[in-house]
Amino acid sequence: MNNVRSIDFNASPRPTLGVEWEFALVDKQTRDLSNSAAQLFERVSELDNPSSGDRIHKELLRNTVELVTGICRTTGEAIADLEESLSVVRLIADDLGVDLFGAGTHPFALWSTQQLTPSPRYAELIERTQWWGRQMLIWGVHVHVGINHRDKVLPIVSSLLNQYPHLLALSASSPMWSGQDTGYASNRAMMFQQLPTAGLPFQFQRWSEFEKFVGDQMTTGIIENLNEIRWDIRPSPNLGTVEIRVCDGVSTIAELAGLVALIHCLVVDLDRRLDAGETLPDMAPWLVQENKWRAARYGLDAIIITDSDCNERLVTDDLYDMLERLTPVAVDLGCADELASVADIPGHGGSYQRQRRTFADTGDMVAVVDQVVSELNR
Numbered sequence: 001m002n003n004v005r006s007i008d009f010n011a012s013p014r015p016t017l018g019v020e021w022e023f024a025l026v027d028k029q030t031r032d033l034s035n036s037a038a039q040l041f042e043r044v045s046e047l048d049n050p051s052s053g054d055r056i057h058k059e060l061l062r063n064t065v066e067l068v069t070g071i072c073r074t075t076g077e078a079i080a081d082l083e084e085s086l087s088v089v090r091l092i093a094d095d096l097g098v099d100l101f102g103a104g105t106h107p108f109a110l111w112s113t114q115q116l117t118p119s120p121r122y123a124e125l126i127e128r129t130q131w132w133g134r135q136m137l138i139w140g141v142h143v144h145v146g147i148n149h150r151d152k153v154l155p156i157v158s159s160l161l162n163q164y165p166h167l168l169a170l171s172a173s174s175p176m177w178s179g180q181d182t183g184y185a186s187n188r189a190m191m192f193q194q195l196p197t198a199g200l201p202f203q204f205q206r207w208s209e210f211e212k213f214v215g216d217q218m219t220t221g222i223i224e225n226l227n228e229i230r231w232d233i234r235p236s237p238n239l240g241t242v243e244i245r246v247c248d249g250v251s252t253i254a255e256l257a258g259l260v261a262l263i264h265c266l267v268v269d270l271d272r273r274l275d276a277g278e279t280l281p282d283m284a285p286w287l288v289q290e291n292k293w294r295a296a297r298y299g300l301d302a303i304i305i306t307d308s309d310c311n312e313r314l315v316t317d318d319l320y321d322m323l324e325r326l327t328p329v330a331v332d333l334g335c336a337d338e339l340a341s342v343a344d345i346p347g348h349g350g351s352y353q354r355q356r357r358t359f360a361d362t363g364d365m366v367a368v369v370d371q372v373v374s375e376l377n378r
Contacts, residue, residue: 003215003216004215005211005215006211007210007226009147009150009207009237009240010237010238010240011148012146014073015145015146015148015264015267015268016071016073016145016241017069017071017074017077017078017144018069018070018071018078018143018144018239018241019069019078019081019141019142019143020057020069020144021068021082021102021141021250022065022066023101023102024063024100024106024137024249025037025040025064025065025093025100026100026101026373028098029097030366031366031370032106032108032109033063033106033137034063035061035063036062036096036098037061038062040089040093040098041056041065043092043096044056044088044089044092054068054070055068055081055084055085056068056088056089061136064139065100067082067086068085069081073334074334075257075260075333076257076335076338079257082253086100100373100376101139101249101251101372102139102252103139103173103249103251103355103372104138104140104173104174104187104188105137105138105174105177105187106369107176107365107368107369108176108365108366109178110178111134111178135191135194136192138174138188139188139248140248140249141247141249141250141259143244143247143259144239144241144243145244145264145267146240147240147242147267151207152274153207153235153242154206154210155205155280156242156271156274156280157201157204157235157242158201158203158204158282159270159280160233160242160244160266160267161201161233161283161288161291163266164246164288164291164292164295165294165315166315166318166319166322167244167247167262168185168189168246168247168292168295168296169185169295169299169300169350170247170345170346171186171246171248171250171255171259171350171351172189173186173188173248173251173351174187174189174249174352175187175356176355176365177191179365184296185295185296185299185350185352186295187296188249189246189295189296197222197228197230197231198232199232200288200289200292201231201233201234203288226238230245231245232244232245232246232292233246244263244267247259250351251376253376254341254344255345255351257341258342258344260335261335261339261341261342262323262326262339262342264333265326265333265339266326268332268333269326269329281308282308283305284308287308287310291305295315300316300345303315304318306318316346319343319346320343323339323340351375354371
């Protein structure tokens with residue numbers, strides 16, 4: 001039987017950007033998660049500006065709101081788009097007695113008290129995944145970058161995995177879970193991969209291989225549509241993009257801008273190298289998997305594998321060289337300042353490090369929530 005499913009890729013003529021930024025809703029008094037998203041979205045629907053509804057989305061749980069940009073040309077444009085939506089949501093949230101919490105996990109909330117957003121799709125996900133699905137108290141940032149030809153997509157996805165640990169280490173913001181320090185910089189990365197179609201992507205090089213994979217998935221009932229492939233980096237054929245879903249939730253505009261700029265530059269650099277006839281570098285799946293674990297466990301202190309020859313290096317040392325190499329690309333894309341700001345993250349400490357410092361100083365996980373909330377409000 002031929003299970004191949006033809007998949008059209010709606011190519012993007014330019015390397016445009018789209019960003020999705022997830023937040024948890026936390027009660028202003030208790031600092032626990034608040035299942036108040038339904039009231040928030042009701043208020044959004046009453047706004048005079050109809051475009052607000054297109055930018056503010058529901059998610060799996062009723063403790064979550066997601067801000068989504070339109071199609072943007074630059075990092076600055078994407079951030080301005082998000083700030084506009086953020087100002088709307090903040091006002092509504094404040095009136096509802098909740099704050100926005102931008103991290104990969106909440107330090108002490110319990111999954112058993114969280115409510116599901118009414119949706120047949122979400123109900124089916126929980127029915128299928130059971131305990132693991134109900135554990136998904138996680139929040140992240142997703143970045144789309146436009147690609148002008150489908151045959152570039154999978155080589156870019158596979159090569160971009162070499163920079164997976166850099167992106168995860170920089171954004172790691174989920175060290176605590178159910179009232180305990182997990183010992184991981186990003187517990188979110190470890191949790192999310194428990195879903196049956198989540199985690200690292202398969203490393204295909206040709207579009208026909210991806211079509212065969214999707215055909216097998218649909219024939220066997222593993223998925224019903226492409227969005228159910230929840231890889232950390234994945235093609236998004238309808239949008240004509242590569243979608244990078246590596247990053248934990250982010251608590252500051254400055255860090256978000258830096259990460260978006262870095263991802264934009266990485267993808268455009270790989271795209272240009274393909275245009276120049278280069279075969280993009282990649283690594284064996286077992287090396288990629290190890291790098292993901294090291295970055296999730298050790299964050300900015302991870303010693304990562306840098307190439308297929310198994311050379312190793314401190315992730316921040318490799319990062320600084322990468323930023324220098326990508327600077328000309330950033331100039332072309334109008335995000336040189338944002339890219340340069342990425343170097344500030346290790347200097348100030350990643351979010352997971354800042355959260356641990358707060359807990360070490362106070363012994364109080366409520367104070368950790370206060371700290372994450374305050375970073376967004378500065």
